[in-house]
Amino acid sequence: MVEYRIDRHSGVATYVQIVQQTKQALRLGLLRPGDKLPTAREVVEATAINPNTVLKAYRELERDGLVEARRGLGTFVRRGLSTAPADSPLRAELDGWAVRARKAGLDHDDVAALFIAVLDTHFADHDQHSQGDPS
Amino acid sequence: MTDTAMAATALGKRFGRRWGLPRSGEAGTGGGWALRDCTFRLPAGRVCAVVGPNGAGKSTLLALAAGLLAPSEGRVTVLGTDPASARARVGYVAQDKPLYPQLTVAETLLVGADLNPARWNAEAAERIVSAGDLNPKARIRTLSGGQRTRVALALALAKQPELLLLDEPMADLDPLARHELMGTLMSQAAQHGTTIVMSSHVVAELEDSCDHLLLVGGGRVRLAGEIDDLLAAHARVSALSEAADLEPHTVVESRVTGRQLTALLRPAGRLPDDWRPTRPSLEELVLAYLRNPQAAPLTPATSEESAV
Structure with missing residues (x-):
């Protein structure tokens, strides 16, 4: 599971921050294939951002083939992001x-x-x- | 069900000399129009910010939608019907958070349960109240403004409305409570698809939480639509003043400093690259319109009647 931190003054659109932080978590191995992303409800309850912003970010991750939405179950990681491991x-x-x-x-x-x-x-x-x- | 949560057609409200506005001091001109010629459509499931300076007509608009005021002209529909018929499905929290001062917090929630037997979610109410560390036995009159806001929001949310109308809901809250309650509101929207309409004169407060904007100024709607669309329809530019011809574009605001011309405009066609167009922030957009009352409004001029 990841926790998103939204920086309102970064100048980066909020949904992009979620996309970037998810990708970062994939690179660092904090998220692995099969892991579930937090539900939109969980994210907005913690961050007070608009639910559609979260859904937009998840749609973009889905378009990139990184996650998949399973109806009624949630959004799951499909593949990690290839990165050089720490000892490469x-x-x-x-x-x-x-x-x-x-x-x-x-x-x-x-x-x-x-x-x-x-x-x-x-x-x-x-x-x-x-x-x-x-x- | 309808896909329109709220729609207004040529809606106007005029207050006679003898009658005060819902909020004292708003639009201090006796007998004037508090709201005029207001036309917009809010799709269901949106979180809409009603933004404008003091006296712009925000409270009047929300009170009209809640059915607490009758329009002087035009009409407003909520959830596909008139405000009075929709009342059971609408939650409204007025700016002064009216509650019975002599009741305790627990009694207030009991009244809420009693008045909304079919829809009441006692657990939700308890959760919101207990998150604020409120003593259920405390009388409303002994509560601080922020605590009262919490009780009022608990009442409105426990009713599980399809449309939630909140007039300056965050004004009394400390930053922590503000964040927490905004999170609660967003969670409500995510879980139940609740349409939320909230007013504020602090744009930054709403920027992350809202996806729809209604900018009211001078009793009229200046901007209405999805925030993303509104931002995309505008550009901030900066150009050499003698070379720049703003003519084909709709200029909201422009300023010349030395040789430099800066402007916020609605492009009609492609802008020259050397104008360095950038997308404005929501706050920049709102302030530009408020500073320039003569700027042409941007609202979807579609027929609202057909949608409801």
């Missing part, structure tokens, strides 16, 4: 890189900026959940 070679390389960056005198924000810049060059087509489409 990729993680070890990144770890080593971070150590070198620190030795080179970069601070936390420098490293984050550098990392995001590189991320953006290699994953430029990644659909960013920004403010939504002002069409």
Whole structure:
């Protein structure tokens, strides 16, 4: 089970926050295939957000094939999100890189900026959940 | 059942000189129109924010829908019928939370059960009251404003209404109680599909909980519709003032600072990329309309009669 934290001042649409936090939980293994997501009622009771916002987020997760709604039972995780496990070679390389960056005198924000810049060059087509489409 | 929870057609309410408004001080002009030419349709299952400045006509609108006031012109229907016939299925909490001061909390709930024998959910009422740590034996007159609000909401929710009309429900509550009771309201909406209409002059308070907006200003409906649709229909732009031609678009608000022109508008067609259009927040949208009473209203101009 996950618990959603809604940040009203983040500028990120509320349903997107739920989508992102669910994906994060899938990446971290907090949610695994077969697990049940909280019902819309449980989420809104705890967060005081509109029920349709939760349903919208769940529909988006369903479209992505991550969860499935089973009538009368709830919404369940279909598959996890592939991610490098904590002990993978990729993680070890990144770890080593971070150590070198620190030795080179970069601070936390420098490293984050550098990392995001590189991320953006290699994953430029990644659909960013920004403010939504002002069409 | 009907898919329309509430609909108004050319609804208006005029108060004579001798009669006060439901809330003293609202629209202080004696004998004026508190609400005029009000047309909208609220689909069932929505959580609707009725927003507007003090004296805008919010309380009048809710009292009309509750059947406590009769329209001076036009008409309002709730749950597919007139307000009086729908009363058993409607919960209404007025702004001053009228309760019997000499009764205890427990007695008040008993009265609620007695008056609504077919629909009463005693367990729900108990749960809401006990979440506030209220002594059932305490008399209503000894309660704080926030505690009274809690009892009033317990009464309204235990009735299990299909439509809940709440006039400034959160005004007396501390942030914790506000969050908890808003959560209770949302849970009601999620579980039973209850339509909730609540007024406030604090937009931020309602932004996350509501999916429908009715912006009332100067006794008229300025904006009505799904919040997502309303936001998507508007754009904030920022452009070089000499190069920008706002002409084809409906301008809600515009301002020139030096060479920069900023505006909130309803685009008619595609906006130039260099205007950097962004989607406004609900609060920005509401404030822009309130600051500019002459801005053209945006309400679905469909025939409401056919829907009910």
